[in-house]
Amino acid sequence: METITKTKLPEKEVKQEFKKETTVKIQGSEAVVRSLIEEGADLIFGYPGGAIMPVYDEFYKVQDKIHHVLTRHEQGAIHAAQGFARSSGKVGVVIATSGPGATNLITGIADAQIDSTPLVCITGQVGSNLLGSDAFQETDVVSISTPVTKWNYQVTKASEIPAVIAKAFYIAKSGRPGPVLIDITKDAQFEEFDFSYKKCEKIRSYHPVPKMDPEKVKEAADMINKAKKPFVVFGQGVVLAQAEKEFKDFIEKADIPAASTLLGLSALPTDHNLNMGMVGMHGHYAPNVLTNECDVLIAIGMRFDDRVTGSLDTYAKQAKIIHFDIDPAEIDKNVKTDIAVLGTVKETLAELIPMIDKNKNQKWHQEFHDLRKIEYDRIIHPQTKPTQEKLTMGEVIAAVNEQTNGDAILVSDVGQNQMMTSRYGKFNTTKSKITSGGLGTMGFGLPAAMGAKLGRPDREVVAFIGDGGFQMTIQELGTIMQTKIPVKIVVLNNEFLGMVRQWQELFFDRRYASTVMTNPDFVKIVEGYGIKAQRVSKRENLKDAIADMIASEDAYFVEVIVEKEENVFPMIPSGASVSDVRLK
Amino acid sequence: MEKQLYTISVYTENNLGLLNRIATIFLKRHVNIESLTVSSTEIEHVSRFIIVAYITEDEVKKIIKQIEKQIEVIKAFYHTNDEAIYLQSALFKVKSELLFEKRQIQNIIKKSNARIVTVNPEFFVLEKSGRKEEIEELYDGLAEYGIMQFVRSGRISVTKEEMKITELLEKELV
Numbered sequence: 001m002e003t004i005t006k007t008k009l010p011e012k013e014v015k016q017e018f019k020k021e022t023t024v025k026i027q028g029s030e031a032v033v034r035s036l037i038e039e040g041a042d043l044i045f046g047y048p049g050g051a052i053m054p055v056y057d058e059f060y061k062v063q064d065k066i067h068h069v070l071t072r073h074e075q076g077a078i079h080a081a082q083g084f085a086r087s088s089g090k091v092g093v094v095i096a097t098s099g100p101g102a103t104n105l106i107t108g109i110a111d112a113q114i115d116s117t118p119l120v121c122i123t124g125q126v127g128s129n130l131l132g133s134d135a136f137q138e139t140d141v142v143s144i145s146t147p148v149t150k151w152n153y154q155v156t157k158a159s160e161i162p163a164v165i166a167k168a169f170y171i172a173k174s175g176r177p178g179p180v181l182i183d184i185t186k187d188a189q190f191e192e193f194d195f196s197y198k199k200c201e202k203i204r205s206y207h208p209v210p211k212m213d214p215e216k217v218k219e220a221a222d223m224i225n226k227a228k229k230p231f232v233v234f235g236q237g238v239v240l241a242q243a244e245k246e247f248k249d250f251i252e253k254a255d256i257p258a259a260s261t262l263l264g265l266s267a268l269p270t271d272h273n274l275n276m277g278m279v280g281m282h283g284h285y286a287p288n289v290l291t292n293e294c295d296v297l298i299a300i301g302m303r304f305d306d307r308v309t310g311s312l313d314t315y316a317k318q319a320k321i322i323h324f325d326i327d328p329a330e331i332d333k334n335v336k337t338d339i340a341v342l343g344t345v346k347e348t349l350a351e352l353i354p355m356i357d358k359n360k361n362q363k364w365h366q367e368f369h370d371l372r373k374i375e376y377d378r379i380i381h382p383q384t385k386p387t388q389e390k391l392t393m394g395e396v397i398a399a400v401n402e403q404t405n406g407d408a409i410l411v412s413d414v415g416q417n418q419m420m421t422s423r424y425g426k427f428n429t430t431k432s433k434i435t436s437g438g439l440g441t442m443g444f445g446l447p448a449a450m451g452a453k454l455g456r457p458d459r460e461v462v463a464f465i466g467d468g469g470f471q472m473t474i475q476e477l478g479t480i481m482q483t484k485i486p487v488k489i490v491v492l493n494n495e496f497l498g499m500v501r502q503w504q505e506l507f508f509d510r511r512y513a514s515t516v517m518t519n520p521d522f523v524k525i526v527e528g529y530g531i532k533a534q535r536v537s538k539r540e541n542l543k544d545a546i547a548d549m550i551a552s553e554d555a556y557f558v559e560v561i562v563e564k565e566e567n568v569f570p571m572i573p574s575g576a577s578v579s580d581v582r583l584k
Numbered sequence: 585m586e587k588q589l590y591t592i593s594v595y596t597e598n599n600l601g602l603l604n605r606i607a608t609i610f611l612k613r614h615v616n617i618e619s620l621t622v623s624s625t626e627i628e629h630v631s632r633f634i635i636v637a638y639i640t641e642d643e644v645k646k647i648i649k650q651i652e653k654q655i656e657v658i659k660a661f662y663h664t665n666d667e668a669i670y671l672q673s674a675l676f677k678v679k680s681e682l683l684f685e686k687r688q689i690q691n692i693i694k695k696s697n698a699r700i701v702t703v704n705p706e707f708f709v710l711e712k713s714g715r716k717e718e719i720e721e722l723y724d725g726l727a728e729y730g731i732m733q734f735v736r737s738g739r740i741s742v743t744k745e746e747m748k749i750t751e752l753l754e755k756e757l758v
């Protein structure tokens with residue numbers, strides 16, 4: 001049973017009297033809410049409990065100003081906040097109680113840290129007199145979250161609240177964004193103090209954006225202009241810097257083929273003639289192979305993750321490397337660069353563009369198109385227009401593209417569904433692909449899709465989720481029901497933990513250890529939550545089901561029974577070279 | 585690349601939790617910290633960490649960048665042993681009777697430039713500041729006769745090169 005510390009509340013009348021005065025004396029809990037309002041946080045996600053109840057009591061009073069979305073699990077709340085932040089470009093806000101509430105946030109915090117997502121997480125904490133005493137629901141969440149937060153802080157005095165919240169928002173969204181956590185003791189929530197709010201614009205020890213060095217930009221321009229076979233790899237840095245236009249202008253002026261990382265997808269429209277697809281483990285054939293053929297590799301807002309580079313010993317060794325990034329710690333971290341250009345890519349690309357000449361090597365472009373043709377014939381065509389009896393993931397995604405014209409936000413979970421969505425999803429506009437990249441968190445998809453829809457109610461949001469990942473956060477169907485979030489959900493059911501099964505098939509002699517799933521009747525479950533649902537197992541029904549789903553004003557669920565043992569190809573086996581990408 | 589001892593100096597805001605944050609950066613890379621000292625500096629509210637680790641230059645550069653990335657870190661530097669003036673302090677507790685019975689002990693003390701901090705009927709305490717090797721030499725000398733207690737501090741260091749740290753910090757802190 002939860003014990004709630006009894007603290008004497010001041011009389012109502014007394015409180016009202018204070019409010020009339022110029023300096024407003026309020027409780028810490030009210031200060032939290034007022035600070036959130038000051039920061040423009042009108043939509044937040046969370047789950048209540050003993051140590052955060054005073055703040056919830058304040059939310060109750062400002063329902064017209066702050067919409068608090070009650071999820072069904074704190075992990076759901078934080079993934080929803082991540083989806084919200086990624087679709088809207090705003091800071092996601094999450095609130096939870098101490099102990100288990102706080103620890104349930106950790107997966108999402110780690111996910112946001114590795115994927116540079118701006119979040120402010122607020123947790124309640126036991127009273128400061130109880131700190132360190134193993135009190136009920138006490139966990140040292142500041143220590144636990146230290147390695148996975150951009151910054152964190154424990155508040156023990158109400159008077160610290162406004163400045164700490166202001167600092168938290170500033171840190172979360174400035175420079176390379178990331179998650180911050182504020183832990184507030186219960187007594188600080190009750191304590192009264194004189195409230196005033198000032199936004200944070202500067203922290204003396206923190207330099208979010210390194211100064212651009214125009215010399216470096218010039219060196220980069222010279223190297224790019226001299227290149228015979230230049231190649232661009234771009235990442236989420238382009239999106240985070242809102243540099244989509246500068247990026248497109250740059251590659252168009254230079255006429256350089258470009259490929260995206262997983263999180264860079266949708267920064268450049270899928271159909272753009274210079275978009276060569278995605279690099280990495282399950283990326284496209286041409287950009288992977290030609291990474292080891294180019295003479296200058298221009299990396300823009302990306303971090304050379306091992307899923308992108310494969311073996312570093314053989315990664316683009318023939319090429320000169322130019323790295324544009326905001327984070328000095330990314331320079332030379334994995335791949336040694338010849339020229340590093342620091343700054344926001346919006347600023348550095350704008351500086352670069354006037355110095356750039358058009359690359360005239362059409363033979364280089366042809367190399368991409370030749371390899372693309374091979375991949376199309378051997379993989380893309382059979383996967384998206386299959387002739388086999390069973391449905392494929394690729395054709396389901398293609399069917400959604402057709403209905404949405406590529407205008408939807410596609411959220412994916414983790415596994416084969418994620419890679420297929422990334423390979424076959426069509427994106428016309430930026431911030432349209434939301435997935436857990438660096439952490440690969442199963443269960444991310446459903447709550448992230450809810451958050452994405454709440455962040456951009458004007459856009460269609462479709463989530464593609466595996467039967468495994470769906471059951472990791474399936475409880476969020478309750479949130480969709482209660483909050484009436486018109487999100488569209490496609491479960492690609494292969495009755496396997498598909499991606500792990502694929503590895504077992506390829507590298508463990510088909511020993512399917514613990515990857516077979518006995519699943520419940522998903523349609524019944526979803527209907528139990530009052531959400532419209534249908535199941536598709538035949539090709540002739542697919543198009544109509546997807547059309548019904550897209551036409552629906554409300555949330556809608558489609559379960560597609562897909563081929564059980566389909567594999568995602570191309571594939572760079574882990575530790576292999578990018579040019580050893582396998583087509584089967 | 586060859587491993588060697590690097591002295592990493594970090595100037596930070598004096599904030600709770602930074603020790604944890606900085607230590608985590610080493611831990612995460614499986615780098616053992618040889619010694620760590622935290623102290624106040626010539627500047628108010630600014631702390632200084634001196635961390636010694638046995639690593640490659642490539643590793644130390646990456647670690648420095650990760651440390652500097654922390655919000656409340658002002659500046660981090662690394663130096664090789666050649667580039668810094670450094671020492672450690674050690675205390676030795678030895679039975680007092682040895683001081684009078686064993687003539688050699690007095691020679692060892694004299695030769696090592698160690699200072700006697702306190703003497704009482706039971707034991708005496710020696711203090712020796714210097715490089716690790718000098719402290720080890722004294723240790724080996726005394727160990728033969730028996731040491732009751734021994735403790736050595738972390739490394740403290742200043743650089744040979746003029747670092748203009750105060751100016752730099754003043755510029756950073758505006």
Ligand SMILES: Cc1ncc(C[n+]2csc(CCOP(=O)(O)OP(=O)(O)O)c2C)c(N)n1
Pocket residue numbers: 413414415416417418440441442443465466467468469470492494496497498499500
């Ligand atoms: C929380 C978590 N646990 C385990 C994994 C390892 N893992 C990666 S993909 C995968 C299988 C996913 O299966 P499913 O959700 O059915 O999707 P599919 O691959 O079949 O599309 C697993 C278990 C993970 N990424 N995240």
